[in-house]
Amino acid sequence: xxxxxxxxxxxxxxxxxxxxxxxxxxxxxxxxxxxxxxxxxxxxxxxxxxxxxxxxxxxxxxxxxxxxxxxxxxxxxxxxxxxxxxxxxxxxxxxxxxxxxxxxxxxxxxxxxxxxxxxxxxxxxxxxxxxxxxxxxxxxxxxxxxxxxxxxxxxxxxxxxxxxxxxxxxxxxxxxxxxxxxxxxxxxxxxxxxxxxxxxxxxxxxxxxxxxxxxxxxxxxxxxxxxxxxxxxxxxxxxxxxxxxxxxxxxxxxxxxxxxxxxxxxxxxxxxxxxxxxxxxxxxxxxxxxxxxxxxxxxxxxxxxxxxxxxxxxxxxxxxxxxxxxxxxxxxxxxxxxxxxxxxxxxxxxxxxxxxxxxxxxxxxxxxxxxxxxxxxxxxxxxxxxxxxxxxxxxxxxxxxxxxxxxxxxxxxxxxxxxxxxxxxxxxxxxxxxxxxx
Amino acid sequence: xxxxxxxxxxxxxxxxxxxxxxxxxxxxxxxxxxxxxxxxxxxxxxxxxxxxxxxxxxxxxxxxxxxxxxxxxxxxxxxxxxxxxxxxxxxxxxxxxxxxxxxxxxxxxxxxxxxxxxxxxxxxxxxxxxxxxxxxxxxxxxxxxxxxxxxxxxxxxxxxxxxxxxxxxxxxxxxxxxxxxxxxxxxxxxxxxxxxxxxxxxxxxxxxxxxxxxxxxxxxxxxxxxxxxxxxxxxxxxxxxxxxxxxxxxxxxxxxxxxxxxxxxxxxxxxxxxxxxxxxxxxxxxxxxxxxxxxxxxxxxxxxxxxxxxxxxxxxxxxxxxxxxxxxxxxxxxxxxxxxxxxxxxxxxxxxxxxxxxxxxxxxxxxxxxxxxxxxxxxxxxxxxxxxxxxxxxxxxxxxxxxxxxxxxxxxxxxxxxxxxxxxxxxxxxxxxxxxxxxxxxxxxxxxxxxxxxxxxxxxxxxxxxxxxxxxxxxxx
Numbered sequence: 046x047x048x049x050x051x052x053x054x055x056x057x058x059x060x061x062x063x064x065x066x067x068x069x070x071x072x073x074x075x076x077x078x079x080x081x082x083x084x085x086x087x088x089x090x091x092x093x094x095x096x097x098x099x100x101x102x103x104x105x106x107x108x109x110x111x112x113x114x115x116x117x118x119x120x121x122x123x124x125x126x127x128x129x130x131x132x133x134x135x136x137x138x139x140x141x142x143x144x145x146x147x148x149x150x151x152x153x154x155x156x157x158x159x160x161x162x163x164x165x166x167x168x169x170x171x172x173x174x175x176x177x178x179x180x181x182x183x184x185x186x187x188x189x190x191x192x193x194x195x196x197x198x199x200x201x202x203x204x205x206x207x208x209x210x211x212x213x214x215x216x217x218x219x220x221x222x223x224x225x226x227x228x229x230x231x232x233x234x235x236x237x238x239x240x241x242x243x244x245x246x247x248x249x250x251x252x253x254x255x256x257x258x259x260x261x262x263x264x265x266x267x268x269x270x271x272x273x274x275x276x277x278x279x280x281x282x283x284x285x286x287x288x289x290x291x292x293x294x295x296x297x298x299x300x301x302x303x304x305x306x307x308x309x310x311x312x313x314x315x316x317x318x319x320x321x322x323x324x325x326x327x328x329x330x331x332x333x334x335x336x337x338x339x340x341x342x343x344x345x346x347x348x349x350x351x352x353x354x355x356x357x358x359x360x361x362x363x364x365x366x367x368x369x370x371x372x373x374x375x376x377x378x379x380x381x382x383x384x385x386x387x388x389x390x391x392x393x394x395x396x397x398x399x400x401x402x403x404x405x406x407x408x409x410x411x412x413x414x415x416x417x418x419x420x421x422x423x424x425x426x427x428x429x430x431x432x433x434x435x436x437x438x439x440x441x442x443x444x445x446x447x448x449x450x451x452x453x454x455x456x457x458x459x460x461x462x463x464x465x466x467x468x469x470x471x472x473x474x475x476x477x478x479x480x481x482x483x
Numbered sequence: 484x485x486x487x488x489x490x491x492x493x494x495x496x497x498x499x500x501x502x503x504x505x506x507x508x509x510x511x512x513x514x515x516x517x518x519x520x521x522x523x524x525x526x527x528x529x530x531x532x533x534x535x536x537x538x539x540x541x542x543x544x545x546x547x548x549x550x551x552x553x554x555x556x557x558x559x560x561x562x563x564x565x566x567x568x569x570x571x572x573x574x575x576x577x578x579x580x581x582x583x584x585x586x587x588x589x590x591x592x593x594x595x596x597x598x599x600x601x602x603x604x605x606x607x608x609x610x611x612x613x614x615x616x617x618x619x620x621x622x623x624x625x626x627x628x629x630x631x632x633x634x635x636x637x638x639x640x641x642x643x644x645x646x647x648x649x650x651x652x653x654x655x656x657x658x659x660x661x662x663x664x665x666x667x668x669x670x671x672x673x674x675x676x677x678x679x680x681x682x683x684x685x686x687x688x689x690x691x692x693x694x695x696x697x698x699x700x701x702x703x704x705x706x707x708x709x710x711x712x713x714x715x716x717x718x719x720x721x722x723x724x725x726x727x728x729x730x731x732x733x734x735x736x737x738x739x740x741x742x743x744x745x746x747x748x749x750x751x752x753x754x755x756x757x758x759x760x761x762x763x764x765x766x767x768x769x770x771x772x773x774x775x776x777x778x779x780x781x782x783x784x785x786x787x788x789x790x791x792x793x794x795x796x797x798x799x800x801x802x803x804x805x806x807x808x809x810x811x812x813x814x815x816x817x818x819x820x821x822x823x824x825x826x827x828x829x830x831x832x833x834x835x836x837x838x839x840x841x842x843x844x845x846x847x848x849x850x851x852x853x854x855x856x857x858x859x860x861x862x863x864x865x866x867x868x869x870x871x872x873x874x875x876x877x878x879x880x881x882x883x884x885x886x887x888x889x890x891x892x893x894x895x896x897x898x899x900x901x902x903x904x905x906x907x908x909x910x911x912x913x914x915x916x917x918x919x920x921x922x923x924x925x926x927x928x929x930x931x932x933x934x935x936x937x938x939x940x941x942x943x944x945x946x947x948x949x950x951x952x953x954x955x956x957x958x959x960x
Contacts, residue, residue, distance in 0.1 A: 408900070412881045413880045414874075415876060417902060426894070427893060
């Protein structure tokens with residue numbers, strides 16, 4: 046394992062990879078080494094790369110980050126505000142390293158396993174091996190530097206396993222706390238739902254201060270026939286942070302997957318969601334909301350790959366952009382040859398609140414089957430003058446009317462989240478942001 | 484259903500024949516000497532040679548674009564002959580035009596005299612690269628309209644050509660535009676002076692004839708303040724086995740309150756059912772709405788070419804200017820199309836409309852790629868886009884790649900796209916009314932394309948409807 050990257054920033058990022066302890070499994074060492082080889086050959090993408098056409102990573106390359114060496118002490122009081130009371134279990138990571146003393150563990154039903162990845166490699170290696178590092182990095186979107194980096198640094202994270210028909214109604218809460226400055230973290234989550242199983246996982250990224258750091262997260266989700274996974278991702282990183290994440294999902298026959306992603310934080314964030322429908326009749330719902338202002342950039346790239354017939358996918362992505370914010374959306378929908386009777390729809394709705402705010406949106410359909418129903422729509426606009434007038438005629442001041450309408454625009458996504466305490470927190474956050482003019 | 488498809492797909496190209504006229508071709512290959520030769524042959528002024536050479540030098544530094552969703556063998560630019568002209572014979576009147584040439588046009592259904600007289604169309608006939616004859620010139624000259632080949636314009640109106648050529652599509656704009664700027668042989672030039680509404684539709688009829696000679700036309704249309712013109716472009720080509728490169732450049736300039744409507748029906752040879760042969764149609768078309776309240780409207784019906792790769796665009800610079808794009812692209816067999824438009828909103832209250840209908844059959848691949856860009860100063864800009872695809876058969880593909888970039892909060896941009904097929908129940912309904920499947924399909928497709936056909940001038944609308952019918956004859960049902 047040698048760092049031979051010619052790109053200086055990639056070489057700098059990879060510098061710490063030699064210090065990784067040997068993993069308990071030889072196959073994992075091999076996967077890490079392969080990822081390092083891939084990362085060595087790649088450069089930091091520029092706006093000349095189609096996948097990064099609208100998001101300029103230059104600010105990131107000016108930030109020197111290293112994997113955490115000395116952990117910052119975080120007390121239970123520091124993270125108390127981020128607790129999710131409904132959760133059956135809550136695991137906490139500080140700068141990517143497990144903090145078991147902060148975890149909240151309740152009794153889990155039989156067949157449900159939620160443990161740190163380092164433990165899973167010892168106790169559940171046979172279940173981890175078929176999936177870890179196999180789902181992410183093999184998407185049709187092509188070679189991604191950040192996925193390769195995450196795999197090269199693969200050490201800490203979470204393994205969630207649901208045995209056949211194991212069902213957990215209460216959500217599983219994974220809290221990733223950023224505390225250190227100049228830190229690069231590479232969290233990894235693997236969620237495996239066996240046949241007929243059901244679970245809801247909350248990935249929650251928060252910051253304790255206003256530090257500058259890089260979170261490079263990868264989540265892999267394998268959903269077996271008839272199983273159902275709901276994935277909620279909240280991103281509230283610091284305003285100086287960089288957050289780049291990839292979530293790779295494979296769905297077997299009649300599997301269900303629901304994704305809710307809410308982006309509020311980070312100086313620059315990129316959310317990749319790559320879903321492959323590998324079995325017939327899978328059902329997918331994708332909700333996304335980005336609320337940004339200041340000089341923030343929020344980039345969401347989704348890829349819905351229908352490879353088998355009878356799949357359905359309903360996607361709604363909304364952005365609210367104030368200040369000099371920049372929202373980017375690219376939603377790819379592939380319908381492969383033979384994926385007949387696919388019903389896939391996609392909406393990109395964007396609300397611009399200020400003169401300097403801007404949006405680049407690119408829905409994309411690639412269809413190779415003739416008996417399908419596919420539609421996409423994109424709209425960019427401002428608050429409706431009639432709606433404002435109506436509220437003002439009812440005695441609401443201009444500012445309040447604007448806030449209410451802005452909030453209502455985002456509420457459609459937030460209200461879909463079936464965790465009341467999260468909805469309450471998000472409502473408060475969004476209200477506060479819209480009142481502050483984003 | 485599949486037999487009809489097969490029949491439709493296996494329609495032979497009805498315009499395939501080679502006219503046997505001696506043509507004077509340049510030796511194959513491209514160098515500064517070739518360009519000097521073309522320029523000398525055409526007796527061009529020094530500034531134009533300089534324009535060509537600069538474009539050529541810039542072209543040498545460029546690489547072929549790889550981003551479009553089309554696949555073809557690498558083009559050997561040194562294996563193309565860049566100049567072909569019918570052997571010059573003294574031609575004094577229409578009666579003295581080579582009868583062979585006239586017969587070609589007759590086979591194509593362009594009886595020049597009748598067409599010109601009956602349809603009220605002035606036809607600037609381009610046969611390979613040199614303008615042979617131009618009709619109706621006097622009638623147009625009466626109102627001050629200049630409609631001639633670009634080589635004539637270079638000699639007779641150098642100040643206009645010099646002012647506007649390259650002002651919309653700069654010589655170094657892209658790889659194929661640079662190539663065209665270096666080696667263009669002829670094309671049409673049209674100038675509508677201030678306040679003049681062109682009394683008839685202007686038209687040019689292209690035909691690629693000499694085997695292996697790439698065509699590099701250059702069209703320049705200028706509408707001065709308050710002028711109005713409708714321009715028609717239609718093309719067919721004889722059947723050849725070697726691919727022919729076609730890299731044209733079309734530039735439109737609309738000043739204050741001017742209105743330009745540009746319609747195209749393209750039916751070049753598309754190659755056989757295995758994708759052998761066919762035209763590569765790599766075209767740069769761009770209109771500049773330079774003045775306030777100006778309007779440019781593109782309408783295209785693309786049914787031919789092995790590969791169609793073009794994006795007729797509008798730069799909406801003047802306040803309240805309007806850009807429109809109406810397109811029907813039909814691909815069959817192994818055809819590939821990557822087409823769409825760019826609407827660049829710069830001025831205030833600019834509006835654009837995009838209606839694109841893609842139909843794919845056989846093993847073809849049809850992509851819509853479009854850009855709607857709202858600049859920071861384009862207050863009140865408005866765009867509506869609709870891109871619908873129809874798939875006929877299970878082996879074809881339909882893609883949409885819309886790019887939407889908005890930098891102004893007062894802009895309103897809407898984009899919609901759908902993909903569908905001809906429903907069994909729709910066909911059943913027609914059949915229950917006694918309408919045969921094939922006719923029903925043709926009616927459904929015509930209905931699908933109605934929004935675009937409505938925009939075409941009358942003669943073209945008829946031709947386009949027939950073309951789609953011909954292209955899909957026996958292929959669906």
